[in-house]
Amino acid sequence: MYKLKLNESGFWTIITFLFSLVYFSLWGQALIQYQNDQHLFLYSETYWQQFLNMPGGMVQWLSAFFTQFYYYYLLGAIVIALLITIVFLLSGIVLKQLKTPFKNSIALILCIVLTLLLQNYENTLLAVLAVIINLLFIISWLSVRRWGVRLILGLLSIVLSYYITGAFYWVYTIPVIAAELIVYRDIYRFINAVLLLITSLSVPYYLAIHYYYIFIEAAYLYPLQTKAYTLLPYVTALIAILLLSIISGKLIKGVKLEKSHRSYVVTFLILCLGVIIVCKNNNSKLNTILKVSYSGKHQQWNQVLNFVGESEVNNLLIPYYTNLALAHKGVLLDQLFCYSQKAGSKGLYFTWEKNQHLKEHGGLFFYTVGYVNEAHHWAFESLVQTGAVAPVLKDLVRYNLVLGKTSGARKYINVLKQSLFYRQWALKNEHLCDDTEKNDQLNWIQHKRSQIPSEDYFMDVKIYEKDLLNMVVSKPDNKMAVDYLAAYYLLSNQAQKLIDKLALIKQHYPVLPLAVQEACAVYAPEIVTDKKVLMRYKYYKESRRTTEIHNADKELIHSFWYYIDFVCPHDKN
């Protein structure tokens, strides 16, 4: 029987890969899906060129390239695991060249830092790839000994590293300058170190003025300063680890712990520490938000309600998608209070805020209630703000088709055709841009067009009640708009206005929905048709007098009355 022989590095390489794979497969799904929705890699020259006008553009392009595989989240997990394993292997080579003790342990710490970094949902593969590229530069620099060659290679690598990875070039330059001073013994090491330092400081300055035309401070930080400096502490940690490795390689020279069992123990302890840190940092609330918003964006309404469940996450995306899910399932006015409505009427929609990054979500409300022009507005602004990504492009295709703007839809389809994983979707839907008459016969287009207001007027956008009222006046048969208007009155504690609109609601409901009946039980009991509602209200009033109400059965807690008394954030009428 063949006996597999593994050395220590091989063993820890496999462990690193498996650990990353298992971790991102089991807990990384929401993050991977979120990232997939935030990026779209295109196989086109125009796409490639847009990365070249800033330092580190190439690594950003590479990051987008690898992120395209997140389309299948398991494939995404494999990609992440492979890249982290490559970091482990390359850092192992660097540390071996530096004769650093505990090389596997240090390499593992690097990988743990990168895993932590990737846990932040805003962080892409950018840092991991930049570290890989810079480790390759360090390896090539360490492989030469003669000072002249060392210097030329060092200087060239600084320029290349800066061009490819931007401010991540510090991951290369700082350890290399330190290694030059500590590892080498020749007299030239001081000249080399000074020249390397001058070059590393002057390259961004020169390129900022003559090539990139950006402010000097931006040249030293880009793309690290993006996403509110979330990358900066991690990159600093990475540099510090490499720096310490170089110093320790020099100071603890000759200690051969690699082959001893103690090395296994140290590495194992670090791995355990990593597992604890990584698991502790795993944010279940954030995961819920990501899962709900992903399912909502992709209109998987059952999934939305499953993920929301009993969660009490304070984020507007949760009630927004919950209410959209209920509306699409036709039970908004029946089950409105079965889910947390702490946000009140603000959980129904997003108000227009110029700098708020919710445009990709907000348009769905308008589309749902028949304001397709406004949905297009939000989707397009999202495209401007976050770039051309697949969910937004698909929305724009849909909106343009509904509005009969087939040439507009075709343009977005043409973009999607340049991607690997959305190409099929684009090809499948391309024919919709050719035959406008055929489009007119499609049920979903017909249905949506029937919801669009009959007359033109200007949207208010800030006072949604006004927009919904305009819609129901223009299109009284638009059930979604009626549902949302009723929900707005219920949640904003304006039940009297709801009672005034009962005739409109009755057009769509032979029997008034539960939440409406519960409101009627308070303000117009004579309208209530379900006697059980009146009985429950009576029971509620009695329970309310006692302190038992919060422990009452769910039916009472999930009621309009409980919402108004204990949850509603709006002023009581």
Added chain:
Amino acid sequence: MILRTGFNDGLFSLLLILLIGCNSFHESDIPVVNRLPVVIPDYTELSIPPNIAPLNFRIKEEGDKYRVVIRCHKQSVVVQSTDGNVVIPERKWKDLLKSAVGKELVYTIYVSENNKWEKFKSYTNKVVPEEVDQYLFYRLIYPGYELWNEMGIYGRDVTCFDEIPLIENKSVHNHCVNCHSFKQNSPDTFMFHVRGEKGGTIISKNGLVNKLDTKTQNMLSGGVYPAWHPNGRYIAFSTNKIQQFFHARGDKFIDVSDFASNLVVLDTKTNTVFSDSSIQSAEFMETFPDWSPDGKYLYFTRAEQRTDSTQYNTIRYNLMRIAFDARNMTFGELELIYDASVQNKSVTFPKVSPDGKNLMFTLSDYGTFSIWHKEADLFMMDLETKKVSKLPVNSDDVESYHSWSSNGKWFVFSSKRMDGQCARPYFAYVNNDGTVGKPFLLPQKDPEFYDSYLKTFNIPELVKAPFNFDTWKLVREAAFPAKKVKHTTLK
């Protein structure tokens, strides 16, 4: 894509023989399709300048092999393709154009499907002697509503496919950059605005860059739409109070309307602004200035001041002009040049031709934001006879911003005819008799470029060569606070 070229009849014949030998291509046996082939962009039957970049295009005919022969007298270029994309080699194209000045290029397109070739009816491009200005400056921006992210003002060398940035907003803390304007197509004297914090108007004159805050107490806003006086000292600006509206339904997504507007003139020598009651009145809204080439008249558009009861779609602008004495900085008589409101139309973007004989403008149903008006079309006025004619370059979709080439023989204009949302720059030739030729789209290296390009080409302005400006000067100046301009009273 395979490219083959030949340079005289002999070579061309040899090439055809080779092709025949390789691909059973018998010219005489090929059936002729008695119609023009569908090519995108439509580059058929054009007048083109002798310095334009290769007009690369896509053949939209079913087939698996494509062959294009572009011929002029003894010279020819042959391009072969398997996907219908025709990318003409730049050097060969330039040589061909050089020899074709004053003559016609004849395009013959062959398409093969299952080894059966068909030849389409040939079409021509006339190469006129007058060149178009070498650079086309435009702002690339998403044609959105109010947000922006990446944007920049770029200069495209129309003789090739190079594009240079004049300024990108990454250089100015991602603020909006807009309203670039060049003095009479000059590469040396130009301006643009940087909006937001630390914003201002960047003015560059012969390499000297200045950043001014053009807003004074007496003005509605800082300078908006600019126009350089031919002497390079003055810039006329509109100052506007603008609001956006979003349509609940219909073809238009948004409308933009002025609540008030005036005109002022900036003296770049003294950094002062001045105006006149004729162009800064409470009864009217004045906007879109443009100077006559001799600098004696300021053209602009004007509508009655709106009130609370004014419907946005009833605001209509007429074309006006006012005499100006540059030496004494005084304004003279005000004239109504074109009364568009009586026809329920509204004038935007008046632009006087470099010879001062014609004035081109955009006419739409109402308001100032013709870039979102499908009905917006280009018109030309003979300034001597005041006769107005609709230009044959218009389409069913938006035609709006336009600018003249320095020789007055070419103009460029924005049109949204491709997809209804993104403006694309089209060139058109003005014949000696004043008639205008068929427009053609700014060529791109990739014939499919426009199919998926999501940004709009905003404010296309033609500029003469050479353009050697150091962008860093602009970036550096943009970092400093803007100098405040003063308001001065006219004598």
